[in-house]
Amino acid sequence: MLKxxxxxxxxxxLDFHRGEIEGLTxxxxxxxxxxxxxxxxxxxxxxxxxxxxxxxxxxxxxETLLHxxxxxxxxxxxxxxxxxxxxxxxxxxxSHNYYIKAGAKTMLANLxxxxxxxxVGTNGVKKTQLRRLDGSxxxxxxxxxxxxxxxxxxxxxxxxxxxxxxxxxxxxxxxxIMVGDSxxxxxxxANNVNLSSIWYNPSGQKNLTKFLxxxxxxxxxxxxxxIIR
Numbered sequence: 090m091l092k093x094x095x096x097x098x099x100x101x102x103l104d105f106h107r108g109e110i111e112g113l114t115x116x117x118x119x120x121x122x123x124x125x126x127x128x129x130x131x132x133x134x135x136x137x138x139x140x141x142x143x144x145x146x147x148x149x150x151x152e153t154l155l156h157x158x159x160x161x162x163x164x165x166x167x168x169x170x171x172x173x174x175x176x177x178x179x180x181x182x183x184s185h186n187y188y189i190k191a192g193a194k195t196m197l198a199n200l201x202x203x204x205x206x207x208x209v210g211t212n213g214v215k216k217t218q219l220r221r222l223d224g225s226x227x228x229x230x231x232x233x234x235x236x237x238x239x240x241x242x243x244x245x246x247x248x249x250x251x252x253x254x255x256x257x258x259x260x261x262x263x264x265x266i267m268v269g270d271s272x273x274x275x276x277x278x279a280n281n282v283n284l285s286s287i288w289y290n291p292s293g294q295k296n297l298t299k300f301l302x303x304x305x306x307x308x309x310x311x312x313x314x315x316i317i318r
Contacts, residue, residue, distance in 0.1 A: 091316055093260045094200060095235075095253065097244075097269030098211040098218060101289050102193045102227055108186025112179055119178075120163070120170060134162050145212070146243050146274050155214075184217045187225040196309035197230040203317050206260075209234040210253065210267070212243045212274060233257065244271075245278030254282075266303075268312060276300045287312055 099105035113134055117127050141154045159179070160172030200207060209231050211218055215238040222228035233256070237243040240252045254260055262284040269275025270289045277300040279286035288302035289312065296302075306312045 091205065091264060091266055093206045093208060093257070093265040094316060095208045095210040095250075095265060095267045095284075096231075097267075097271065097275045097289075098209055098222075099213055100190075100270045101268060101275075102190060102197070103186070103221060103225060104188035104190050105183075105186065107188045108183060112182035112186065115182060116159075116175060116179055120168065120175070122166065122168075126166065130162070130166060133165055134158070137161050137165075142212070143273070146245060148243075148246065151238065151243070180214060180217055183214075184220040185224065186221060189225050189227060190309070192309040194227060194230075196313045197227060199313055200316060201230050205316065206232045208232060208253065208257075209236075210244065210249070210269075211235070212237045215239060244274040245281055247278070247281040250278060250282045250284065266316065272296060272298045272300045272302070276302045279303075287315055 096102055110131060113131050114127055117130050122130050137158050141158050144154055145151050156173050156176050158172070159170060159175040163170045163175075197207060207230055209218075209222065211234075213236065215236045218236055219234070222231070222234065228234075235249075235253050235256070237249060240249055242248040242252070262282055265284060267275055267279040267284050267286040268289060269286070272288060276286050276288050277298075279302075280300055285303040287304045287306050288296075290305055291307050293307065304315050306315060
């Protein structure tokens with residue numbers, strides 16, 4: 090019987106992508122990117138950022154990589170900026186990204202009411218994630234928050250999950266499940282420690298990876314029904 094649920098945060102519970110686009114648009118306007126180049130800039134950023142996080146998930150230094158993404162981006166757009174400064178400005182904007190996925194609060198409340206312990210397991214930046222949990226109002230549903238910046242390892246590294254199990258000795262892969270939108274970090278990570286998983290896939294993407302979730306859910310009602318059988 091399931092007693093613990095580990096939730097990814099960004100684009101699973103919180104609508105990170107919506108705030109991301111807003112934040113990037115503000116950054117581009119501030120640094121003089123023409124309006125007709127903003128969509129291209131966002132496309133370039135998303136590619137650079139995906140590469141950065143892929144390396145972080147492989148164990149490369151987080152801060153070093155994060156502080157290169159805007160330098161690389163603006164260089165591709167023939168502009169020179171202080172990458173560290175822009176990174177800090179962008180993080181400040183993200184800290185106030187309180188958008189929640191529609192239906193997430195209801196699901197969390199129902200799971201909590203059913204007696205499950207809910208846990209955040211995120212690769213995000215600590216200061217940003219804690220502020221967003223508080224500002225969005227979803228923090229109250231979670232018993233514990235585990236952030237890779239604190240743990241020292243990022244999903245899908247099994248040591249990320251091992252740290253959670255060590256901190257919560259009554260918790261183990263048999264009575265727990267991982268819920269997340271990323272096959273590469275959430276589902277891969279769960280596979281690494283023989284943990285059941287739910288791939289939150291609202292857009293119906295095809296799984297082109299070798300990482301197989303235990304379940305696939307397109308909405309929060311389905312996630313709730315899988316967990317409370």
